[in-house]
Amino acid sequence: MLLRRLLPIALGAVLLTTLAPAAAAGAVADHECFSGQLTPTGDTYKMTAWGCGGGGYVDVTVRLMVGAEAGTYLCGHVFSWNGTLVGERCVKE
Template sequence: MHPTRRLAIALAAGTLAVPLLSTPTAHAAGSYDCFFGDRTTAADDYQISGNSCDGAGYSDVVITVLSGSAAGSHRCRTAFSWNGFLSANGCRPA
């Protein structure tokens, strides 16, 4: 392979890799805002089921609920959201 071609390939690979350095880890630590939420007591913590939610994140998530039995701010170990519905586990007051 010609040295100029090797250099061009190396530069192209470097140019494509640079933006990846500033990419955050896969949704670590996020937040959600929910219009309505229910709180269900578990062993040492509680679970939250929310409706009309917007946000992002899967682990170490802060959830703010405007109305319902879960109204307030919570920090949860895990959360999953789909089409505005949220399910979060391992929650405690934030």
């Protein structure tokens, strides 16, 4: 009888502890990339970067770690797939 009352509470606690960090990680709006290339588009840049990880799509901070373009950029929107990132309307911070 006691087990039937405590089992749902225990299962709820396990689910909460395993899902809460995943939800927080999904809220991250930053990307880190190993290297990248910038193409001027007027006052902003189009960015193509490789070796990327992170999350977010709109108003995202992207950090390029090595290369001539190394630095931190704010991009209006990005699309990331399999470690490759394309950013539009990027400016150096």
